[in-house]
Amino acid sequence: MEVLKSPLSASQKGKLISAGYTSINLLSSVSPSHLALELKISEAEALEILKTVSDGSRSESTSTSCTIVKGAQSAWDMLQEEETLVRITTSSSDFDNILGGGISCKEVTEIGGVPGIGKTQLGIQLAVNVQIPFDYGGLGGKAIYIDTEGSFMVERALQIAEACGDDMAEYSRLYRKGFHSHEVKIQPKDFLENIFYFRVCSYTEQIALINYLDKFITDHKDVKVVIIDSITFHFRQDFDDMALRTRLLGGMALKLMKLARKFGVAVVVLNQVTTKYSDGSFHLALALGDSWSHASTNRIILHWNGNERYAYIDKSPSLRSASAPYSVTGKGIRDSPSNNKRIKNI
Amino acid sequence: MTPENLLHRPTHTQYCTLGCPILDAFLGGGIPCNSITELVAESGCGKTQLSLQLLFTAQLPLHLNGLSASSLYLYSEYPFPNRRLDQLVESFRSSHPILFASSRDPRDYIFTRNCQTAQDLLDVLLLLESRLEKPKETRLDIKLIVIDSIAALFRSDFDNNPADLKRRSSLFFKISSILKSHARRRGIAIVVTNQVVDSMDDNNGSSGVRVGNLESMYTSGRRVLPALGLSWANCVNSRLFLSRHEVIEGVENGLPDSDYSGYVSRRKRRELHVVFAPHLPHSSCEFVILRDGVFGVDECL
Numbered sequence: 225m226e227v228l229k230s231p232l233s234a235s236q237k238g239k240l241i242s243a244g245y246t247s248i249n250l251l252s253s254v255s256p257s258h259l260a261l262e263l264k265i266s267e268a269e270a271l272e273i274l275k276t277v278s279d280g281s282r283s284e285s286t287s288t289s290c291t292i293v294k295g296a297q298s299a300w301d302m303l304q305e306e307e308t309l310v311r312i313t314t315s316s317s318d319f320d321n322i323l324g325g326g327i328s329c330k331e332v333t334e335i336g337g338v339p340g341i342g343k344t345q346l347g348i349q350l351a352v353n354v355q356i357p358f359d360y361g362g363l364g365g366k367a368i369y370i371d372t373e374g375s376f377m378v379e380r381a382l383q384i385a386e387a388c389g390d391d392m393a394e395y396s397r398l399y400r401k402g403f404h405s406h407e408v409k410i411q412p413k414d415f416l417e418n419i420f421y422f423r424v425c426s427y428t429e430q431i432a433l434i435n436y437l438d439k440f441i442t443d444h445k446d447v448k449v450v451i452i453d454s455i456t457f458h459f460r461q462d463f464d465d466m467a468l469r470t471r472l473l474g475g476m477a478l479k480l481m482k483l484a485r486k487f488g489v490a491v492v493v494l495n496q497v498t499t500k501y502s503d504g505s506f507h508l509a510l511a512l513g514d515s516w517s518h519a520s521t522n523r524i525i526l527h528w529n530g531n532e533r534y535a536y537i538d539k540s541p542s543l544r545s546a547s548a549p550y551s552v553t554g555k556g557i558r559d560s561p562s563n564n565k566r567i568k569n570i
Numbered sequence: 571m572t573p574e575n576l577l578h579r580p581t582h583t584q585y586c587t588l589g590c591p592i593l594d595a596f597l598g599g600g601i602p603c604n605s606i607t608e609l610v611a612e613s614g615c616g617k618t619q620l621s622l623q624l625l626f627t628a629q630l631p632l633h634l635n636g637l638s639a640s641s642l643y644l645y646s647e648y649p650f651p652n653r654r655l656d657q658l659v660e661s662f663r664s665s666h667p668i669l670f671a672s673s674r675d676p677r678d679y680i681f682t683r684n685c686q687t688a689q690d691l692l693d694v695l696l697l698l699e700s701r702l703e704k705p706k707e708t709r710l711d712i713k714l715i716v717i718d719s720i721a722a723l724f725r726s727d728f729d730n731n732p733a734d735l736k737r738r739s740s741l742f743f744k745i746s747s748i749l750k751s752h753a754r755r756r757g758i759a760i761v762v763t764n765q766v767v768d769s770m771d772d773n774n775g776s777s778g779v780r781v782g783n784l785e786s787m788y789t790s791g792r793r794v795l796p797a798l799g800l801s802w803a804n805c806v807n808s809r810l811f812l813s814r815h816e817v818i819e820g821v822e823n824g825l826p827d828s829d830y831s832g833y834v835s836r837r838k839r840r841e842l843h844v845v846f847a848p849h850l851p852h853s854s855c856e857f858v859i860l861r862d863g864v865f866g867v868d869e870c871l
Contacts, residue, residue: 498801
């Protein structure tokens with residue numbers, strides 16, 4: 225429908241046409257504030273125009289979908305979508321259990337812990353596990369690994385990939401004796417080929433890379449996980465202007481969330497821990513401050529308990545807070561051996 | 571920006587040998603290039619011994635698992651261990667007579683520089699950048715940087731107040747970042763030594779703050795922690811811990827007799843532990859310090 229035929233006042237029509245809006249359909253994805261800026265009118269008036277236009281177009285077309293708020297979804301649709309949501313296994317069943325099946329796609333998950341607790345190990349494990357094919361209950365995707373600390377070791381990734389390939393061979397031997405077509409084992413080097421590795425040496429590079437990811441994932445649609453190991457390192461040096469740091473981090477967090485939603489990728493952000501002084505005592509907190517804690521949808525803290533490693537869900541909109549032991553073995557992340565013993569004893 | 575293809579990288583990171591097959595096997599090949607390895611120990615455990623030895627082994631050709639390059643030794647603890655270096659030159663010459671004939675002195679390929687303050691170290695590292703670009707002109711074809719020790723630089727100049735601590739940890743990250751960018755650009759192996767502090771809390775209560783597995787962090791019967799705290803621990807890629815214990819051996823009468831010490835021989839048992847490393851499990855290995863250098867002890871023998 226053309227603007228000229230719409231039930232708007234003549235001056236409004238004039239403004240719209242001179243701004244280039246000749247058809248009402250063009251207005252469907254315009255926000256009121258944007259329109260107000262473009263036509264140099266008040267926001268209230270812009271809203272009025274959009275309302276009139278949408279009423280007009282609704283009476284004309286029979287479709288019930290509201291075109292004016294583009295991209296809106298009902299909660300029911302979202303629930304159905306979430307049920308089909310795939311998760312990336314951590315290779316530890318206890319850890320997967322508290323996560324509701326694994327690291328969820330479309331969300332930003334932050335994982336923090338002291339040095340040596342296994343953050344990098346978990347990162348490499350996820351980069352490998354995301355490649356498990358559909359037939360084996362995986363995603364069959366690729367991984368982006370952004371290394372800011374230089375802790376990524378190729379031979380370690382190779383070890384974990386080998387173990388993952390062995391596990392898959394074992395699985396097919398046990399459960400699909402008849403299917404010989406699935407016998408083709410993924411070679412460890414294939415796993416490595418599907419990890420896009422970026423080494424980042426400064427915070428400007430880090431921000432530039434995250435801005436670039438949108439384009440990169442558009443070109444590589446099969447990327448299903450983005451791992452940043454760690455988000456923190458370059459932001460802990462020499463920031464005199466803390467307000468600037470907060471702004472940069474905030475912008476980065478928004479972009480990561482957008483990536484997660486837009487492409488349905490799991491964004492895994494590894495963070496360091498620091499001591500925080502409050503109420504006269506020191507205690508442990510994830511680095512980058514309070515404003516950053518809003519940046520992630522889920523927060524998992526890895527910590528020591530006695531001689532065991534534990535994962536604890538600190539924040540999540542859908543998961544209850546729980547903790548589970550896990551261990552880091554030669555094969556990668558696995559269940560804690562003592563936990564298995566306990567179950568056997570019972 | 572294009573991602574690196576992991577297959578085009580050499581599947582195995584380059585390692586610098588420690589000059590001892592047992593220790594090399596224990597560390598998965600030696601000290602990895604492109605990464606920061608920290609050696610933590612109380613004084614007299616062999617930090618400097620091990621780092622001096624590395625200055626020599628880095629010069630070995632690639633087929634002997636060396637880096638075939640010079641090394642840089644930045645020291646902050648005085649005096650410079652000249653006598654020990656001379657001893658090692660001799661033993662090194664006798665073990666590799668062809669490579670280091672009398673015309674070629676291994677000391678020509680070891681560069682040293684003292685650093686008194688953290689700022690000093692930062693300046694040296696910044697200046698190094700332009701020098702490393704032209705290895706032929708400056709003769710600085712460096713593949714190994716040893717900083718002995720990082721703790722000495724930071725333990726005196728900073729007060730225990732929030733402003734200083736913040737400045738200190740910001741410096742940690744800055745130094746670490748420069749080191750890592752050197753390491754990355756030129757494939758340099760970086761070794762940093764660190765001191766220890768006594769651990770004050772007896773209970774395991776503060777399990778959140780602890781780094782790595784505490785069990786191994788005993789030396790001379792005391793529980794210790796690496797100096798410089800949590801934020802520095804975030805700056806290194808691998809942490810190795812050297813411990814020393816006095817063990818009583820050779821008790822022949824069953825009961826050690828304090829009056830007659832002839833039957834009791836005390837021996838220092840030194841161990842090297844992996845506290846954390848991206849490529850190694852938590853493990854430990856015994857070693858000895860001899861005149862010719864640091865060597866691992868095979869547990870089976």
